[in-house]
Amino acid sequence: xxxxxxxxxxxxxxxxxxxxxxxxxxxxxxxxxxxxxxxxxxxxxxxxxxxxxxxxxxxxxxxxxxxxxxxxxxxxxxxxxxxxxxxxxxxxxxxxxxxxxxxxxxxxxxxxxxxxxxxxxxxxxx
Amino acid sequence: xxxxxxxxxxxxxxxxxxxxxxxxxxxxxxxxxxxxxxxxxxxxxxxxxxxxxxxxxxxxxxxxxxxxxxxxxxxxxxxxxxxxxxxxxxxxxxxxxxxxxxxxxxxxxxxxxxxxxxxxxxxxxx
Amino acid sequence: xxxxxxxxxxxxxxxxxxxxxxxxxxxxxxxxxxxxxxxxxxxxxxxxxxxxxxxxxxxxxxxxxxxxxxxxxxxxxxxxxxxxxxxxxxxxxxxxxxxxxxxxxxxxxxxxxxxxxxxxxxxxxx
Amino acid sequence: xxxxxxxxxxxxxxxxxxxxxxxxxxxxxxxxxxxxxxxxxxxxxxxxxxxxxxxxxxxxxxxxxxxxxxxxxxxxxxxxxxxxxxxxxxxxxxxxxxxxxxxxxxxxxxxxxxxxxxxxxxxxxx
Amino acid sequence: xxxxxxxxxxxxxxxxxxxxxxxxxxxxxxxxxxxxxxxxxxxxxxxxxxxxxxxxxxxxxxxxxxxxxxxxxxxxxxxxxxxxxxxxxxxxxxxxxxxxxxxxxxxxxxxxxxxxxxxxxxxxxx
Amino acid sequence: xxxxxxxxxxxxxxxxxxxxxxxxxxxxxxxxxxxxxxxxxxxxxxxxxxxxxxxxxxxxxxxxxxxxxxxxxxxxxxxxxxxxxxxxxxxxxxxxxxxxxxxxxxxxxxxxxxxxxxxxxxxxxx
Numbered sequence: 243x244x245x246x247x248x249x250x251x252x253x254x255x256x257x258x259x260x261x262x263x264x265x266x267x268x269x270x271x272x273x274x275x276x277x278x279x280x281x282x283x284x285x286x287x288x289x290x291x292x293x294x295x296x297x298x299x300x301x302x303x304x305x306x307x308x309x310x311x312x313x314x315x316x317x318x319x320x321x322x323x324x325x326x327x328x329x330x331x332x333x334x335x336x337x338x339x340x341x342x343x344x345x346x347x348x349x350x351x352x353x354x355x356x357x358x359x360x361x362x363x364x365x366x367x368x
Numbered sequence: 369x370x371x372x373x374x375x376x377x378x379x380x381x382x383x384x385x386x387x388x389x390x391x392x393x394x395x396x397x398x399x400x401x402x403x404x405x406x407x408x409x410x411x412x413x414x415x416x417x418x419x420x421x422x423x424x425x426x427x428x429x430x431x432x433x434x435x436x437x438x439x440x441x442x443x444x445x446x447x448x449x450x451x452x453x454x455x456x457x458x459x460x461x462x463x464x465x466x467x468x469x470x471x472x473x474x475x476x477x478x479x480x481x482x483x484x485x486x487x488x489x490x491x492x493x494x
Numbered sequence: 495x496x497x498x499x500x501x502x503x504x505x506x507x508x509x510x511x512x513x514x515x516x517x518x519x520x521x522x523x524x525x526x527x528x529x530x531x532x533x534x535x536x537x538x539x540x541x542x543x544x545x546x547x548x549x550x551x552x553x554x555x556x557x558x559x560x561x562x563x564x565x566x567x568x569x570x571x572x573x574x575x576x577x578x579x580x581x582x583x584x585x586x587x588x589x590x591x592x593x594x595x596x597x598x599x600x601x602x603x604x605x606x607x608x609x610x611x612x613x614x615x616x617x618x619x620x
Numbered sequence: 621x622x623x624x625x626x627x628x629x630x631x632x633x634x635x636x637x638x639x640x641x642x643x644x645x646x647x648x649x650x651x652x653x654x655x656x657x658x659x660x661x662x663x664x665x666x667x668x669x670x671x672x673x674x675x676x677x678x679x680x681x682x683x684x685x686x687x688x689x690x691x692x693x694x695x696x697x698x699x700x701x702x703x704x705x706x707x708x709x710x711x712x713x714x715x716x717x718x719x720x721x722x723x724x725x726x727x728x729x730x731x732x733x734x735x736x737x738x739x740x741x742x743x744x745x746x
Numbered sequence: 747x748x749x750x751x752x753x754x755x756x757x758x759x760x761x762x763x764x765x766x767x768x769x770x771x772x773x774x775x776x777x778x779x780x781x782x783x784x785x786x787x788x789x790x791x792x793x794x795x796x797x798x799x800x801x802x803x804x805x806x807x808x809x810x811x812x813x814x815x816x817x818x819x820x821x822x823x824x825x826x827x828x829x830x831x832x833x834x835x836x837x838x839x840x841x842x843x844x845x846x847x848x849x850x851x852x853x854x855x856x857x858x859x860x861x862x863x864x865x866x867x868x869x870x871x872x
Numbered sequence: 873x874x875x876x877x878x879x880x881x882x883x884x885x886x887x888x889x890x891x892x893x894x895x896x897x898x899x900x901x902x903x904x905x906x907x908x909x910x911x912x913x914x915x916x917x918x919x920x921x922x923x924x925x926x927x928x929x930x931x932x933x934x935x936x937x938x939x940x941x942x943x944x945x946x947x948x949x950x951x952x953x954x955x956x957x958x959x960x961x962x963x964x965x966x967x968x969x970x971x972x973x974x975x976x977x978x979x980x981x982x983x984x985x986x987x988x989x990x991x992x993x994x995x996x997x998x
Contacts, residue, residue, distance in 0.1 A: 279969030339657030405591030465783030531843030563726035717909030
């Protein structure tokens with residue numbers, strides 16, 4: 243992992259922006275690892291910044307969706323980091339419980355639908 | 369698939385409850401297929417009803433989480449049906465666009481985190 | 495897809511063995527597609543034959559495990575073909591219902607375990 | 621994680637039932653974690669109890685299906701806990717070897733079928 | 747889907763760039779669908795353009811990696827479109843056969859490694 | 873895990889071949905674990921040997937495809953071991969960065985394609 247002090251000017255510019263946008267001095271390991279590939283570091287950060295900015299959906303909803311995907315994919319790092327982000331954005335333990343319950347049910351019924359070879363209803367087609 | 373008219377009393381009771389809770393006469397193909405296994409039909413419906421009931425999270429947020437999981441798992445039936453449910457619960461096309469953008473980014477960074485073998489930061493551990 | 499009549503001697507030899515082992519004249523589309531790559535066709539058939547042969551687990555149990563994996567991966571072709579094979583090996587509709595119920599629950603609790611970041615119990619470690 | 625002594629009466633009732641049904645004093649970490657969300661704890665336990673009860677499929681077959689799904693999803697916790705449960709239900713090391721062999725082959729051929737874009741055979745359609 | 751003639755100037759600018767870079771008049775359905783969300787359309791196209799540009803890896807290798815991921819995720823649209831792109835970039839049918847063979851084996855051994863709970867060798871750790 | 877000295881003649885024969893083909897004395901944990909099931913050990917090794925042999929695709933390309941699949945499936949063991957193999961086959965850190973970038977993008981657009989329910993273009997059909 244590449245720390246701020248060891249980073250090239252190109253990488254430092256991204257780290258500085260992360261700190262400014264997130265209002266924190268901490269650079270997470272994810273970004274320190276990506277720093278080995280400055281092009282991907284910059285593109286990924288710019289994309290994340292654009293995608294996670296509050297818009298039609300607020301920051302908390304977006305973080306919970308991030309957790310839902312990460313749990314479905316069983317990505318340990320992303321579950322840990324985005325659960326923390328969601329909590330910072332206001333997720334209570336009741337919300338987390340309901341989030342997990344929905345994620346669990348969706349993963350269950352996704353397989354019931356496929357396994358039973360259910361055809362898409364006419365009124366759901368586009 | 370088992371239609372209402374061909375259903376056993378046990379299955380009809382579930383179908384009646386689906387109609388009452390959802391305020392519609394339509395029974396989706398998913399439930400008509402599950403009707404071949406009345407025990408799973410009942411348990412799945414009771415669980416869905418409990419899980420999707422507005423609580424700490426509202427109905428729209430829950431439907432969008434359902435879509436996020438279904439898209440991640442690439443379940444065609446569930447994407448079609450839950451996108452429709454989310455729209456019925458108030459999801460605008462702007463919201464859908466942002467939902468897909470977050471789901472896409474999360475699926476991308478889940479792999480970057482694993483592929484780069486990023487270690488969980490101390491401050492994310494429990 | 496490559497039909498028997500259009501197949502090379504190398505491919506025909508595999509097709510003949512499939513027919514002999516499965517006691518049927520039908521060659522499924524899966525094998526007809528793989529016939530474009532005779533090396534993979536042969537290796538895959540030899541492996542399947544060895545793996546699916548009754549041993550410590552009987553043929554029906556093996557086919558149901560195949561269905562469980564295919565449903566979890568949402569592979570339409572494999573769900574259709576291995577559900578048919580399992581039925582041929584004796585799977586009743588009650589068994590299929592229970593199989594789907596277990597597959598659904600496992601997919602649900604897999605995510606609850608990961609999402610809640612549950613640590614492996616000492617007595618489960620090896 | 622919430623231990624028995626720190627649990628609310630509602631959670632204790634579930635823990636007591638787990639102990640009674642499983643004929644053991646041990647409450648696994650999975651349930652201790654879910655205890656933070658008593659509604660999901662109760663629903664998940666009641667569902668698991670109903671689904672895993674011997675019926676058209678015996679307890680061992682059900683546990684092996686659970687392992688097959690957990691391995692396909694790469695859920696570390698579930699692989700460890702359900703492999704242990706399957707062994708308790710009578711899975712020998714020969715059975716485990718064959719189970720893994722089938723899970724491996726199914727994961728391989730699922731991708732060969734999708735990658736080669738194999739169309740479902742007429743005789744497999746419903 | 748939004749065709750070129752019905753597109754806003756913002757969307758047309760992206761469509762024009764796709765045509766210029768890919769040296770074709772055809773705009774695939776993927777981009778026509780994303781056109782409903784111009785921000786995601788632009789970001790996704792800019793990212794794809796940067797990522798798929800020949801660099802340390804050539805265009806063909808990158809397209810084959812795209813196919814490998816799409817097959818693993820069982821994404822029908824992406825398998826069809828990126829197999830076509832890979833062929834255009836020079837993939838022969840022998841190469842495709844070997845690509846599928848590797849993807850199949852990797853999906854198999856991924857599960858054998860997890861299912862057998864294999865610990866990472868000391869010499870593989872970073 | 874079964875070490876060379878504790879292995880049966882049948883297992884030793886496979887271990888010897890692994891050492892000869894890979895020109896190393898090291899037997900990885902993966903093979904030592906599979907050694908509990910000599911039939912699967914032999915079949916998996918013979919398959920890997922055939923599939924990974926340079927042919928229409930060279931050894932490095934095949935190892936990078938292996939990594940792409942393992943990262944998509946989030947298999948920790950396989951990511952660690954095949955990243956090491958790819959490096960041994962000549963993968964530079966620039967190549968690894970681009971490999972991860974493609975894997976990330978493919979995982980993202982796979983979901984955009986499914987979530988937006990994009991229909992396969994006529995010119996991609998076979």
